[in-house]
Amino acid sequence: GVDVISISYGSPPLPFYDDPIASAAFTAVRNGIFVSCAAGNKGPDPSSSTNGAPWILTVGASTTDRSIVASAQLGNHATYDVEILFMLVNFTSMQLPLVYPGGRNSSAAFCLPGSLNNIDVKGKVVVCERDGNMRRNETEYYVKEAGGAAMILISDKFDAYSAILETHVLPAVQVGYATGESIKAYINSTSSPTVAILLRTGNKKSAPEVASLSARGPNKVSPGILKPDIIGPGVSILAAWPSSQENITKTKATFEIADGTSMSCPHLSGIAALLKSTHPDWSPAAIKSAIMTTADIVNLEGKPIINNYNLLPAELFAVGAGHVNPSKANDPGLIYDIQPDDYVPYLCGLNYTDQQLQTIVDHDVQCSKVASIAEAELNYPSFSIKLGSSPQTYNRTIANVGEANSSYTHQIVAPEGVEISVQPNEISFTERNQKVTYSITFTRSQKTSASYAQGYLSWVSTQHTVRSPIAVSFE
Template identity: 60%
Template sequence: MTSHKTPIDSCCTCMEMPASALFLSPIYTGVQYNTFPKHNFAFFALLLLPSDMASACFFSLIFLLSFHNAIALKNDFSSLFETTKPISVQTYIVHVKQPEGRVLLQSEDLESWHKSFLPAKTDSPDRQPNLVYSYRNVISGFAARLTLEEVKAMEEKDGFISARPERMLKKQTTRTPNFLGLFQQTGLWKKSNFGKGVIIGVLDGGIFRNHPSFSDAEIPPPPAKWKGRCEFNLSDCNNKLIGARTFNLGAKALKGEKAEAPIDVDGHGTHTASTAAGGFVKNAEALGNAEGTAVGMAPYAHLAIYKVCFGEPGDDCPESDILAGLEAAVEDGVDVLSLSLGDVSSPFFQDNIAVGSFAAIQKGIFVSCSAGNSGPFNGTLSNEAPWILTVGASTIDRSIIATAKLGNGEEFDGESTQRTTDITPKQLPLVYAGTNGKSESAVCAQGSLKDIDVKNKVVACERGGGVGRIAKGEEVKNAGGAAMILLNQESDGFSTNADAHVLPATHVTFVDGLKIKAYINSTATPTASILFKGTEIGNSLAPIVASFSSRGPNLQSPGILKPDIIGPGVNILAAWPFPLDDTTDPKLTFNIMSGTSMSCPHLSGIAALLKSSHPYWSPAAIKSAIMTSADIVTIEGTPILDQTLQPADLFATGAGHVNPSRANDPGLIYDIQPDDYVPYLCGLGYKDEEVGIIAHRPIKCSEESSIPEGDLNYPSFSVTLGPSQTFTRTVTNVGEAYSSYTAKIVTPEGVDVSVKPNKLVFSKVNQKMTYSVKFSRTASNGKIHEYDQGFLTWVSAKQSVRSPISVRFQ
């Protein structure tokens, strides 16, 4: 018997990843750490804020400083007439050295040492300097209420390092919630009660149950419908982690896997689960970077874990185990299913994720799946079925900068994550790995550098060739190299990743890689160094579609536009098991990963919020709300770009980038009931038994009113034009009872689009109205492009309901 295998779609080059790395599982694209100097901390704190908030804070800071100076001048002038000046007391953070030859084991000893820096006398007889906190681990120092004069007095004492007034910082997340417009005190999070009462089922590699992201503080017991169970010790589950089960009989048959608890052994399951529904965890960071409050999309939702993947990262997840997990999840009563799994395109009746997911939507369960990591090439999608939300990956506005500085003074910013002990600021000899003319050496394949002198050198390796990015660094290190510059392939363009490399490294763009290779060829003694600049926030080009994100068109059903949506999937920080092995930092509780595996749980969590806010919406209604409210522009209002920094097409973005707050109030929805898919499946030309496999009941297509793909009530249009075609859609009013919408069309080039009627007038909530759209080639049109695109938007006084249009010219 043969097994149909479904690999974890876990990172942007999961097929490239090796089985081990020095301190982190190399399937992930890196854990960042901060290299900002202490005197830049205030500036870094501003970078942690959303860009508009950072700007406001910056100019407010300038204003306050100016105002402070003005007050100081005023007080100096007033002193001519007054005998006393007002005393300004602030809380200062004071850094001091540890006392030489003393070990401060007791809190009293530490506090006594810190108090020794405080002046004995003050400007006011009724006030004494006040020690607020003594710190042992976070800094060597303390917080105290002091005047500026008292701080100046401390500066003269041995052991004093620095002091600065504390700042009032806003609560910050690991970026994506704020980037998506989710805030604690307002908007969708508050309206949806943070997803409270919704159960998200995650099919993946298990979970690290003791992680603080899975605390059940403030979370009520699961709803009465919950039927699942916990295969850990019962006490290891709680009101957040309400269930955890293992399904490994398929894996056991293939590889002799022994029965085991649903414990995460590679980090992937923990990361995806916390991205969807991790609770608030303060002071989160990954090796010193991305500091803030970590939180998933639906922080008060319940989690049910189904372990269906086993072995080393990147190993297969048997479909039998996946189906068993889906079976249990449906039976247990989950509301949302999140599957960061996928395989190559196949007919829906042969795709067991599609088949199992159809059973889920029949029970009202929303299903979110990864689009795949085979981009940027067209026709590379996984999970193409229209009842699944297919999620592509895009960047957020945070970068983790590592710079390649060449001997000629040129600097090229790339991305990487390293420990501070791995920094190599000095110039070292630079060599191109493919200098021997061998393609396997150019990509730094295993064993390919043995005959090249790379010892104590910076080695430039080409990306690709079936070799993982981390594995390339391992080969360089094993061959004696000191550092690596990873050069993008042309297809990857400007899309880079922050990897936890095993040696100092940076990942640069294709354009910069060409310049680096040109420099190597221009001199007999090329040199380079790697400089780490840490985290930068505020990239106005975000979101950009990741190069690895799989693209349409939909091979199994060209009349359905896929992917449906894009969401954050590059350098995402979320929960991480600790320790994974003896070399893992025991304090490492968060890690950074990239892939559509990361974007998928973002949308799973957002679907849970919408389910909580609108408990009676169907899975198709939730999907419609997400799609028709999506953003098609960046932070600065320009079109979303792809890895070439050119406007991305619909095969990359689908409907656009998710906007959770707007999805909560979409105005109109395109609803589809499970039985509505049967005429569509018959219209695909499937045999009766093939449709029956999906529908889970006997089907006779001869007795069904088969419809063309374009007539499925989908929130997008994918049209193949020879002769003119007309499709119908039905929208449901979920906005204001009395409302009217007018059709606005951005017409694809060479196409005439007409909508009848072009105005929809509603008089009550949940009222349905039907319209038709006719697509025709214009008389003057030749075959300008194989594809073109546009949009149909229904606009009211308050709402904008947008459907993308993709046209293929036959």
């Protein structure tokens, strides 16, 4: 039978009763099938994340630590590290003439079809700005057609410090927006600009970073559920493709370097399948909890995960619980489980009508006979709170899936301006699958100028750290 469904697709945020993916995913989860969905590629705009139902694992995109790096060495000896996908076989390492056609007309800046016809680019390295309506390697065709020897493609402003790769049809590098501005300034400073492109390998110690394209929260449909849930590899991923992207017609090696949450989603789906094979008795919510509560919140340098478009620490609305760590997810210690019927009080709490709710759960429900709950009361592995002057208390139930005899104490990183208390201070288990309920109270401790703050609650034993992110929006 089916254990995991991976959906690299999403519509604009819709109420769950109008969202066919949300309804279909609920049916799948009710039948024990884990559902992983892409968060979308509308980042870094706030509230751009889609597939926000709590029974779905919503996946954002991150970079990896592997890269193929070239150095673009300008004639003034300034050198910039950029990523490439063209192997530079038999390509000269000598300085070549460098040209930015955008100085002539705006369409030439993007190297649009026909825009290079009256510009001397033959044998030169051509600097082109990215046009969001064209694929990057499509731009290269027009440069190659005009006689260009190579291309430097400048990312748009949101990708200021990042380059997103695809396969190439001529020697080409892609640079972030800030680097592109520096290269254009150099071209304007001399009558004979030149550049040499040199290949080398490298890795990124700042990885993982949140991809600029990765959609962000808050969750527009259900603000009390933090989305996205998790991030995973979604930039410069070697993916199967229906046709060759390198103008090679007689080949079976049809692959593409692709980016987006459509790439990160299958990574998480695969991890979920591995967890299901190791723990066949775990529910979809248990698997989701294991993935979220063991996620990494620091990069390879041990520093907070950053956005790759501004190099600043990423908020929870970008990373969710953090970056997936498959090995730790296999042994989470504790899990927050949710059964399909547990979502009904939550849906009633969204003030859906009985008919709207029945569209989702596919059976008769009368909310008047159900004790509805607030969004934050759902037994979710994260917290998303809208906090005013009154304290708010919520309950969570955790199940022991680690050592039979184990004890956990809580550790709190409180959001700025918020006081958090947890009862009890310590929880103990004497057997596997034993459940314990705790309460957590949020109180505004001081006025802050910020509209948002974040923190963490962790349950810590000698073997495990079970971490839940806390996002607080102030009223």
